[in-house]
Amino acid sequence: MNLSIPERSEYLKILSDSDQKIMGVLPALYPRELLWAFDLHAAEIWDPPGDILHANAHLQTTICPVVKKSLEFILKEPDVINTGYLFPHTCDSLQNLGTQVKDLIGVSLPVYTFYNPKGSFNNTTTKYYREILQNFQSMLEVSYGTLDSEKLQAACLLGHRIDSRLMDIQEARQTDRLLLGNQEYFQLMRAQEYLLPKDYMSLLEQVEILDQPSEGAKARILVSGILPPSPQILDFLDKLGVSIVADDLLAGSRRLPKFPMDPPDSPLDYLTDRFFILPPCSTRGGDLDERLHQLNKRSKSSKAQGVLFDLVKFCEPELFDHRLLVKTLREQKIPVLTLETELDSHLSGQDKTRIEAFIELLFEMVPR
Ligand code: SF4
Known part of the structure; x- marks a missing residue:
């Protein structure tokens, strides 16, 4: 299937040229519907491309590349964020970055914070x-x-439709x-990180869902981490005949409700x-048993044979x-591979070999 997905920077440039108000939003959880109700478009900033030249001067060396790349992007004061x-408040590093950008570095645009609660319901x-x-x-x-309450209601209805369609696609x-x-x-x-919600909904509606299963992949895996693996790894897995049938990604299914919700009544x-x-998430300080349970449940329903952890350095x-996740999964005899990424576009020979060895192991297994 060939989906026509607009390229991120071109799409945002066209929007900003047409006077669309665009807010740069750092990972990961925020009330997107509230922004939409104010006609603000959320352009999420996770791993903008380009070398890190100036951000390092403001950050410790042991800061993750999501923060480094985001700061590099912000320092350039890009026109599209207007x-x-x-x-x-996803993690301490992002919270500190927010404070730095607001109080120390200073940018010409307003800086907002949103302190998500940690812990459970x-x-x-x-x-x-x-x-x-x-x-x-x-x-x-x-x-x-003043917020137009009808616009917020409409935004919640659209968010609900997007969630429902994403759940169908995930299933x-x-x-x-x-x-x-x-x-x-x-x-x-x-x-979804950069398309207007109505454009994203149209894109999701173009996705064909078959009535019957197609021929399955040679091996099936679940991927866990912050972001999906790099395009190079995804391409390599495609070539090996491996399908990522489920995910436990912060930029993926951890932002989608665990089960369908009723359409919104009160926003x-x-x-x-x-x-x-x-779903449970490391960034919300949830219970680890609950996360393990969710991983197991998702692995079983997708018949994933192994778990690939793609950790941001x-x-x-x-x-x-x-x-603890790896230890428990291994005790359950579930094969696990851990890779570490600096969000660059390079797939090292060593990682290629490790992926191949992991996949060989899965090829020998009977699907669960
Ligand atoms: S990759 Fe981890 S440390 Fe970095 S911003 Fe995301 S949650 Fe925070």
């Missing part, structure tokens, strides 16, 4: 989440006028009813409920969970 930056965390949503709304109202992926290779599948997933309730039914939240 209304400000939003820093959700309870009266205190839900009350807190509702409060920060309302505070964020008030902050935006200072610049963009089709797990059951071999999608004619997309690894590269194309993750291009589709990542297009505030809907946004709050949605946040607390996201120096990512503390992920490293914290990783050791």
Whole structure:
């Protein structure tokens, strides 16, 4: 299947030339519907391309490349970001970066923060989440006028449609009813980082979901980490006949509710409920047993034979969970491979060999 997915920088340039208000949003969880209701487009910044030249002067050497690349991008004061930056509280590194950009480095645009609660659903965390949503709304109202409640309702309905379609696509992926290779599948997933929601919805509607499973791949894996593996790794896996049938990625399924929600009735309730039914994630300080349970469940439903951890170098939240996840999966006799990425476009010979050896092992296994 050949999907026509617009290229990120060209698409954003066309939008900004047409006077669309665009906010640069750092990873990972934020109330996108609230931005949409103010006619603000969220352009997410995870791993912008280009060498790191100036950011290093502001950061410790042991900071992850997501933060380094994002700062390099921000320092260039790109034209496409024309209304400000939003820093959700994903991890300490991003929180510090937000403070630095706002108070020390200084950029000409406003800098907003959104302090997501850590921990699970309870009266205190839900009350807190509702409060920060309302505070964020008030902050935006200072610049963009009183929120139109009908627009917020419409934005939540659109967000709900996108979630529902993504869940269908994810389910089709797990059951071999999608004619997309690894590269194309993750291009589709990542297009939500920069397409207008209505354009993203149209793109999702073009995806063909088969009634019956197609011929399965030679091996099936689940990938876990922050971002999907690099295009080079995805291409290599495509060539080896390996399908990534499920994911546990922060930029992927960890941002999609665990189960379908009812269409929104009250936007505030809907946004709050949605946040607390996201899958467990290292960046929200969730229970590790719950994360293991979710990984197992997803591996079983997708018949994944092994797990590939693609860890961003120096990512503390992920490293914290990783050791115990690997230990437990190995005890369950599930093959595991861990790679470390600096988000460059190079696939080393050593990584190629390790991937090949891992896949050989999966080829010899009977699918679960
Ligand atoms: S890669 Fe990890 S440490 Fe870096 S910004 Fe993301 S969550 Fe934070």
